[in-house]
Amino acid sequence: MEAHALRLNPGDDLRAALDTALEQRGAEAAFVVSGIGSLRGARIRYAGVETAAALEGDLEILTLSGTLSPDGAHLHISVSDSTGQIRGGHVAPGCTVRTTAETLIA
16 A cells, blocks of 8 residues: 645635545555645535535544545545534536645545
């Protein structure tokens, strides 16, 4: 097993950047051990719902985990807003990094 620390930049799409990291390393699969950072809005799909909810404003990533494969990512996230309200679910395209997102993949 190899571990890779990734630091994503402002404006990066979280899901797309992790998919790209898997591709660049030539790996068939990986898992996200952890992730923290901040987002400028997010799209999260809640359990049992087909479409992702759009969360606006600055958000802190509290947890990030899941799997990466050529068939697509399966990522779960929890974020908090400026009032401390926490939301979580499946990461959908459209989670934009605000200052940084630091992840560990293996």
